[in-house]
Amino acid sequence: MNTPSFTFVLYTLFLTLSVFVSSSSSSLPMSLKTQASILVSLKQDFESKTSLKSWNISNYMSLCTTWYDIQCDTNNSSVLSLDISNLNVSGTFSSSITKLSNLRFLNISNNMFNGNLSWKFSHLKELEVLDAYNNEFNCSLPLGVTELPKLKYLNFGGNFFYGEIPSKYGNMLQLNYLSLAGNDLRGFIPFELGNLTNLTHLLLGYYNEFDGEIPPHFGNLVNLLHLDLANCGLKGSIPHELRKLYKLDTLFLQTNQLNGSIPPQLGNLSSLKSLDMSNNELNGNIPNEFSNLRELTLLNLFINKLWFYSSKLGQNGKLSELDLSTNKLTGLVPKSLCLGKRLKILILLNNFLFGSLPNEFGQCYTLQRVRLGQNYLTGSIPKGYVIMSC
Numbered sequence: 001m002n003t004p005s006f007t008f009v010l011y012t013l014f015l016t017l018s019v020f021v022s023s024s025s026s027s028l029p030m031s032l033k034t035q036a037s038i039l040v041s042l043k044q045d046f047e048s049k050t051s052l053k054s055w056n057i058s059n060y061m062s063l064c065t066t067w068y069d070i071q072c073d074t075n076n077s078s079v080l081s082l083d084i085s086n087l088n089v090s091g092t093f094s095s096s097i098t099k100l101s102n103l104r105f106l107n108i109s110n111n112m113f114n115g116n117l118s119w120k121f122s123h124l125k126e127l128e129v130l131d132a133y134n135n136e137f138n139c140s141l142p143l144g145v146t147e148l149p150k151l152k153y154l155n156f157g158g159n160f161f162y163g164e165i166p167s168k169y170g171n172m173l174q175l176n177y178l179s180l181a182g183n184d185l186r187g188f189i190p191f192e193l194g195n196l197t198n199l200t201h202l203l204l205g206y207y208n209e210f211d212g213e214i215p216p217h218f219g220n221l222v223n224l225l226h227l228d229l230a231n232c233g234l235k236g237s238i239p240h241e242l243r244k245l246y247k248l249d250t251l252f253l254q255t256n257q258l259n260g261s262i263p264p265q266l267g268n269l270s271s272l273k274s275l276d277m278s279n280n281e282l283n284g285n286i287p288n289e290f291s292n293l294r295e296l297t298l299l300n301l302f303i304n305k306l307w308f309y310s311s312k313l314g315q316n317g318k319l320s321e322l323d324l325s326t327n328k329l330t331g332l333v334p335k336s337l338c339l340g341k342r343l344k345i346l347i348l349l350n351n352f353l354f355g356s357l358p359n360e361f362g363q364c365y366t367l368q369r370v371r372l373g374q375n376y377l378t379g380s381i382p383k384g385y386v387i388m389s390c
Contacts, residue, residue: 030101035079036060038099039067047091052084071105081105085131089113098123109133109155122147133179134158141180146171157181157203164188165204170195179203181228191215198223205230205252214253216241224248230276231255238277240265247271254300255279262306264289276300278323283307286324291315302326302347314339323347325371333357333377338364350374357382 040057054068063079064072071081079100090112097106098120104127114136121127121144130145133155140163145154151172157179165185169178170192178199185208193202194217202224204210210233218227219241227248234256242251243265249272258280266275267289273296283305290299291312298321299313307328314322317340329351335358337343343364349371356379357372363384 030078030099032063032077033057033060035100036063036067038096039063039070039079039082041096042094045092045094046089048087048089051087051089073102078102080126083107085109085111087111090136093117095119100124102126104150105129107131108135110135112136114138117142117144119144121145124148125150127151129153131155132159136160138162141166141169141185143168145169148172149174151175153177155179156183159183161185165190165193167192169193172196173198175199177201181208182206183208186210188212189215191217194218194220197221200224200247201226203228205232207231209233212236214239214242214258218242219244221245222247225271226250228252229256234258236260238263238266238282242266243268245269249295250274251276253277253280257281259283261285262287266290267292270294272296274298277304279303281305286310286313286329288312294318297321297342299323307352310334312336314343316340317342319343320366321345324351326350329353331355333361333372335360337361338367342366345369347371348375353377356380359383 036057039055043052043055052068054066063070064076069083070079072079080102081104085107088111092115093108093113095118101123103124106127109131112135116139117137127148128150130151136159138160141156141161143166145151146168152174154175161183164187165180167190170190173196175196176198181203188211189204194215197220199221200223205228213236214229214234216239219239222244224245225247230252237260238258240263243263246269248269251272254276259282261284262282264287267287272293275296278300286301286306286309288310291310294316295318296316297318300323302323302325304327307330309329311334313334314337319337320342321344322337325347331353332355333353337346338360341364344366346367353375354377357377359382362382
């Protein structure tokens with residue numbers, strides 16, 4: 001599972017700018033020595049401290065200038081940002097971090113921290129970013145994060161959190177980004193997450209094993225750009241309410257047990273670039289409306305039970321990856337698939353396609369991988385096609 005680096009960089013830039021244009025909001029600022037003592041006490045629980053040698057109480061006066069990955073306010077009097085990501089640090093992460101009450105940015109991702117997160121989150125009233133991605137936390141999801149009134153970015157992905165997603169997570173109305181992907185979560189996805197209408201990114205898939213269906217309430221998340229519910233045990237049909245997510249550019253629903261037909265209303269998602277619903281139990285047609293997806297570059301629908309697709313598929317001229325293999329598709333191979341001369345991957349094997357390949361494929365020089373076997377194709381190979389790697 002890839003770390004969401006692009007979004008995180010945006011938040012990093014935002015908060016970095018904020019650090020240097022604002023001062024601490026505390027009316028009784030904590031002394032530098034006290035703040036340094038808190039950080040040193042944190043370090044005592046780390047089993048690898050090689051990158052944090054500058055964290056030494058003897059030079060607490062330079063806390064805001066020389067301590068590793070610490071940023072302070074413009075007066076160099078209060079710690080606002082702590083970023084100790086990618087340090088290969090293990091051990092526990094003490095709840096004493098909550099004593100830094102002006103903290104706005106906390107990134108401990110890509111380490112090996114373990115234990116739980118039973119912190120007094122309510123003390124961190126200014127916190128806007130909490131990134132604990134890719135650690136080894138082994139506990140239920142902490143309820144305390146719902147007491148962070150300014151939290152916009154929450155990433156608990158890639159850990160060992162277990163149990164159910166608390167319904168109170170649907171109260172964090174200010175959130176823009178929420179990832180709980182890659183854990184050991186169970187139960188139903190709470191419909192209350194549909195209240196988070198400021199979300200642009202929602203990631204819940206991979207290794208989680210949920211009960212039930214995709215909540216229709218997700219249709220309320222009208223600001224979503226990225227929805228990833230892949231490989232998390234979902235069943236039932238794809239709710240047609242998702243048609244309201246007009247800003248969506250990525251929809252990942254692959255490797256679940258989704259059934260029924262694909263809602264044709266998804267063809268109205270005019271911003272959609274990547275759509276993956278592969279390895280499910282979907283049946284019926286690939287909607288003709290998919291030819292309306294003007295920005296679509298990736299379409300994966302392999303390993304389903306689909307039997308028809310539009311002859312206009314690919315007419316947007318932007319399609320670069322298409323995998324419809326292992327379905328029950330019949331008909332001709334559409335000549336529009338490489339209309340924009342951008343198609344790199346074309347996998348249609350193990351279907352019931354017939355007829356000859358379009359002559360236009362001979363000029364599709366962008367193709368890098370092609371698999372068309374186990375069909376009923378006839379006729380000659382288009383001129384120029386043989387130079388491509390198949």
